[in-house]
Amino acid sequence: xxxPMTAQEVLDREFFEMRAKILQLGASFDxxxxxxxxxxxxxxxxxxxxxxxxxxxxxxxxxxxIQLLFSREYxxxxxxxxxxx
Amino acid sequence: xxxxxxxxHMVSRTTDDYETLARMGCIGMSEPAFWAGFDRxxxxxxxxxxxxxxxxxxxxxxxxxxxxxxxxxxxxxxAENVELSREVIKMIxxxxxxxxxxxxxxxxxxxNSRNECIIFEEHIELALKHDLPILIxxxxxxDKYQGTRMILDMLCNESKLARDHVLVDHxxxxxxxxxxxxxxxxxxxxxxxxxCTPARxxxxxxxxxxxxxxxxxxxxxxxxxxxxxxxxxxxxRRRGHPESLIRKMVxxxxxxFFSQSRNFKFTPPDVLPAV
Numbered sequence: 001x002x003x004p005m006t007a008q009e010v011l012d013r014e015f016f017e018m019r020a021k022i023l024q025l026g027a028s029f030d031x032x033x034x035x036x037x038x039x040x041x042x043x044x045x046x047x048x049x050x051x052x053x054x055x056x057x058x059x060x061x062x063x064x065x066i067q068l069l070f071s072r073e074y075x076x077x078x079x080x081x082x083x084x085x
Numbered sequence: 086x087x088x089x090x091x092x093x094h095m096v097s098r099t100t101d102d103y104e105t106l107a108r109m110g111c112i113g114m115s116e117p118a119f120w121a122g123f124d125r126x127x128x129x130x131x132x133x134x135x136x137x138x139x140x141x142x143x144x145x146x147x148x149x150x151x152x153x154x155x156x157x158x159x160x161x162x163x164a165e166n167v168e169l170s171r172e173v174i175k176m177i178x179x180x181x182x183x184x185x186x187x188x189x190x191x192x193x194x195x196x197n198s199r200n201e202c203i204i205f206e207e208h209i210e211l212a213l214k215h216d217l218p219i220l221i222x223x224x225x226x227x228d229k230y231q232g233t234r235m236i237l238d239m240l241c242n243e244s245k246l247a248r249d250h251v252l253v254d255h256x257x258x259x260x261x262x263x264x265x266x267x268x269x270x271x272x273x274x275x276x277x278x279x280x281c282t283p284a285r286x287x288x289x290x291x292x293x294x295x296x297x298x299x300x301x302x303x304x305x306x307x308x309x310x311x312x313x314x315x316x317x318x319x320x321x322r323r324r325g326h327p328e329s330l331i332r333k334m335v336x337x338x339x340x341x342f343f344s345q346s347r348n349f350k351f352t353p354p355d356v357l358p359a360v
Contacts (some may be wrong), residue, residue, distance in 0.1 A: 024211065067229075072230065079238070
């Protein structure tokens with residue numbers, strides 16, 4: 001089912017919202033820089049960086065890929081791990 | 086536009102919220118049993134809670150012309166206590182003939198633990214025994230993908246289960262496809278931080294179509310917005326989607342899913358006799 005808007009209409013409607021979200025990210029990273037202390041081996045920063053790369057590099061399904069990035073892996077043999085077979 | 090909210094926790098909301106929802110077109114809702122914000126200590130706590138869901142909330146909703154339905158279970162968080170869970174599951178049939186009880190829910194997983202899985206499967210057995218539909222909670226954030234896949238494994242392992250009797254709720258971009266592909270209903274929850282926004286829900290309607298898809302607010306005691314379904318309606322309209330599609334999503338689909346429950350009796354306002 002197609003979205004009943006053109007790409008130009010989507011951009012016109014959402015440009016300021018997208019701009020604001022990028023600003024919010026920039027300000028959050030700045031805030032961490034300005035704050036006291038250091039982030040030692042913080043995996044979440046690496047996840048955020050990978051998420052930004054998905055935004056820049058992916059051509060489709062960015063939302064799904066970002067969801068998977070922030071998800072625990074599914075283990076097919078979980079039932080035997082739990083002794084539930 | 087009239088609409089149903091198929092998943093909203095009104096025990097956590099004020100009477101003012103009922104009035105606001107009615108003013109915005111809500112004429113029906115279903116309220117799954119959930120976590121109270123603390124672990125309850127006895128089966129009698131659940132018995133009292135189920136009385137609240139089947140009596141008090143139904144009456145409170147009725148004062149504003151909203152038909153209230155409910156689902157009963159012990160939720161995934163408290164399912165970690167297997168002994169208490171089994172006492173609650175044994176007690177639930179006391180309530181199953183009450184006219185606003187649609188089925189068993191919201192069962193599911195929280196941290197994807199062994200005990201949660203054991204109690205999930207025992208709830209499924211209860212639903213099958215009483216021929217009732219099931220409403221399923223999927224975990225939040227980083228646990229959602231793994232937990233949803235585990236839930237689908239358990240559901241698909243049950244050959245007696247009619248898949249269109251099951252609603253798997255809180256789907257997002259990475260979980261909606263396997264749920265729909267396996268023949269279950271899927272619910273999108275509009276929740277400010279941890280679940281889905283109205284815009285992303287519209288994206289999923291556009292990508293996967295409106296069949297077997299519901300949208301809800303899950304309004305509860307946390308940061309949530311009970312009027313989120315009207316926000317979804319507005320977003321669909323702003324994109325230029327036809328009213329017929331919007332009505333299917335927020336009115337016809339919930340009625341189609343709920344109609345599978347023997348206790349679902351609903352008279353649409355447009356066929357009520359004039360006063």
